[in-house]
Amino acid sequence: MKAVALTRYLPTYHPESLIDMKLPTPTPGPRDLLVRVEAIAVNPVDTKVRAPKDKIEPEPRILGWDAAGTVVGVGSEVSLFQVGDAVYYAGDLTRQGCNSEFQVVDERIVGHKPKSLTPGGAAALPLTxxxxxxxxxxxxxxxxxxxxxxxxxxxxxxxxxxxxxxxxxxxxxxxxxxxxxxxxxxxxxxxxxxxxxxxxxxxxxxxxxxxxxxxxxxxxxxxxxxxxxxxxxxxxxxxxxxxxxxxxxxxxxxxxxxxxxxxxxxxxxEMMFTRSMYKTDDMIQQHYLLNEVAKLVDQGVLRTTVNQTLQPINAANVRQAHVQLEAGHTIGKIVLEGF
Ligand SMILES: NC(=O)c1ccc[n+]([C@@H]2O[C@H](COP(=O)([O-])OP(=O)(O)OC[C@H]3O[C@@H](n4cnc5c(N)ncnc54)[C@H](OP(=O)(O)O)[C@@H]3O)[C@@H](O)[C@H]2O)c1
Structure with a gap:
């Protein structure tokens, strides 16, 4: 699969700070969904994780914690979703992120995508x-x-x-x-x-x-x-x-x-990754919360916060989004669509 990943932690002006790679498609664990990612959003957490440091990753690390896509596979214990469902989610900071064509994510932190939004409109919302x-x-x-x-x-x-x-x-x-x-x-x-x-x-x-x-x-x-x-x-x-x-x-x-x-x-x-990081007993609350937000969007109470869309999802565009976020004056969300 296509992915934007890093092995070294470098400033954005360095061409290897984020690299276009081909990586193996992951396999879902028992409660995981395998999702084909259609749109992502970029958050300050991505830039904080990518911030320059001496550490070198033995395996490529994929960033990105906001996505919308379609379920293409399910683990043996999945009960909340089926193949073909349109979903949106932030994911888990302790696992690989969403800047890749496919991602595995625990179903308890995933919501059904708002029907009235495009994948880009939906990807802007979950983490925030x-x-x-x-x-x-x-x-x-x-x-x-x-x-x-x-x-x-x-x-x-x-x-x-x-x-x-x-x-x-x-x-x-x-x-x-x-x-x-x-x-x-x-x-x-x-x-x-x-x-x-x-x-x-x-x-x-x-x-x-x-x-x-x-x-x-x-x-x-x-x-x-x-x-x-x-x-x-x-x-x-x-x-x-x-x-x-x-x-x-x-x-x-x-x-x-x-x-x-x-x-x-x-x-x-507040740390929105607490529930997934610690696998808290009430981790499924994020599934309910995202479904409730989707309902409020479809009812016209809430609207998407996208302010800028970049295409396609590749290292150059993810790097551009990181540069803008690091400047600290973003209005709304920056979204990237399509691989
Ligand atoms: N703990 C968690 O779970 C969690 C979750 C999400 C985000 N975060 C953190 O929360 C922060 C905000 O995230 P975000 O996605 O909303 O960031 P963001 O989109 O990058 O925020 C940009 C906004 O910050 C405003 N701003 C700049 N300097 C400011 C200051 N000194 N005081 C108040 N506002 C200022 C800017 O307004 P003007 O241009 O008008 O100045 C701009 O509109 C980040 O540090 C992020 O890492 C934490």
């Missing part, structure tokens, strides 16, 4: 939708269904990125929250509003004074989707008594959450 959904509903425990008599507020820091673009929609349209997003440029500000943000403030200026100037002394929830070290102090100041902060971005230093004590407020981490 799982992340945003788990942040809101599993970690911060945002109440569902929406409670119009007591409308709660969320601050989403990094609103126009891949995760922000779906988090804004889930918060505003599914959870019924009042959404304040952050963006720093006219085009990213406009994108946040288009996807459902009620108000937008600038993450390169003082967040506390901007949010309070809008009339919100506190917000019930803060979602940190970029530079936790930069934004943690403002998040702790703005979070409401008994509120919650969730961050998806690692810090280089320990984080002091003592300021949250008097407010009885919570700080939680």
């Amino acid at each position: 939708a799982i992340t945003a959904w788990e942040c809101l509903f599993d970690r911060m425990m945002v109440k569902m269904p929406p409670q119009p008599e007591y409308r709660q507020t969320i601050l989403i820091i990094g609103g126009a990125g891949g995760v922000g673009s779906i988090a804004i929609q889930l918060a505003a349209k599914v959870a019924g929250l009042h959404v304040i997003a952050t963006a720093s440029r006219p085009e990213s500000t406009a994108w946040c509003r288009e996807f459902g943000a009620h108000e937008v403030v600038n993450h390169h200026q003082n967040l506390v004074s901007q949010v309070q100037a809008l009339g919100h002394e506190f917000v019930n929830y803060v979602l940190i989707l970029n530079d936790t070290e930069q934004h943690a102090a403002a998040a702790m100041q703005l979070v409401a008594p008994q509120g919650a902060i969730c961050s998806i971005v690692e810090t280089t230093k320990p984080l002091d959450i003592a300021p949250l004590k008097n407010k009885s407020a919570r700080f939680c981490w």
